[in-house]
Amino acid sequence: MPTGVALGDPRRLLFDAAERVLLRDGPSALTSRAVTDEADCAKGVLHRHFTDFDAFLAELVLDRIARLDVQAERLRLATGQGDVVDHLTDALDAILDPVALAVVGLVISRDGLRARLRVTRPVGIPLLGDATAVLARHLAAERDLGRLSPGADVDTLAPTLIGAGHLLLADRTGTPPDREALRRVVAGVLAASLD
Template sequence: MPTGVALQDVRSQLFVAAERVLLREGPSALTSRAVTTEAGVAKGVLHRHFDDFDDFLAEFVLDRRARMAPQAEQLLGVAGTGDVVDNIASALSSVFGSVAMAILPLITFRAVLRARLRETWPAGVPILTDAVEMIADYLAAEQRRGRIAPAAEVNSLAPMLVGTAHLLYGDSPPTEATLRTSVSAVIASSLVADA
């Protein structure tokens, strides 16, 4: 890119480029050079906007986790409608079918990135923790509507559901039927019949 040409929303441009590299080539290919090449900008552009590459990665992860908020709102919006198992399976499919599955190994294998995230993210792994919160909120909403048993421990069911989905998506995406069967197995005893 020629010197002196203004870039529009360079942070977003770099994040989109990082996501493309991550999805196409995996976490080991995600370097500052790969991101700037993908974005079509000089390498120095990244370092003008971020302290270093791990600072960029931390901001990238937090930006992508913030994009889960609309998914959480959508899931809460369907509480009381449709099939509870289908609603949860669809939400988990949206989370794990996205860039989330590529971000998780990135966080796992980059100690400096984990340390940077700890500065603003006190516990758990971003995206997984958000998914647990999203599912727990949904289950609590269904519980208030009488579709989940009053005695059900929604704060225990949610991490089991997210963990199950994480394992199912670990190698390749499961079929819709497999995901639905697994969700059903986790919450079967908590569903209220004829609700």
């Protein structure tokens, strides 16, 4: 890219480029050069906005975690309305989209990145742990309204939903399962807790 050309929001440009590299080539291909090449900008742009590549990767993960707020709000608005299984199926499908799954692969594959994220997320896998908390809050709200059994253990159900959804959706090479397959998983996990 020629010098002097305005980039718009360089952070967003770089995050979007990193997500495309992750989706196309996987976590092992994510380098600062791959990101800046994909963004069609000079490598210095990345280092102007982030102290180093690990800082960039940590911010990329935190950006993806911040997007969970949208799903949390959708679930909050759905609480007490419609079908619990349908709402959770939609939430899991959105939370575990291909980019999020690629970001999870990135976190798992890079010890330094995980260590950096441990400062604010000391337990579990960042992003998956945050998604689990979103589901647990929703499940607790539904339980409080009597839409789940009073003994429903939301602190077990939420990670079970995330884990089962992740296992179902994580294959990058195969044909993704349809919504009904995900719905069956959600219904199976919640079967004993639905009133």
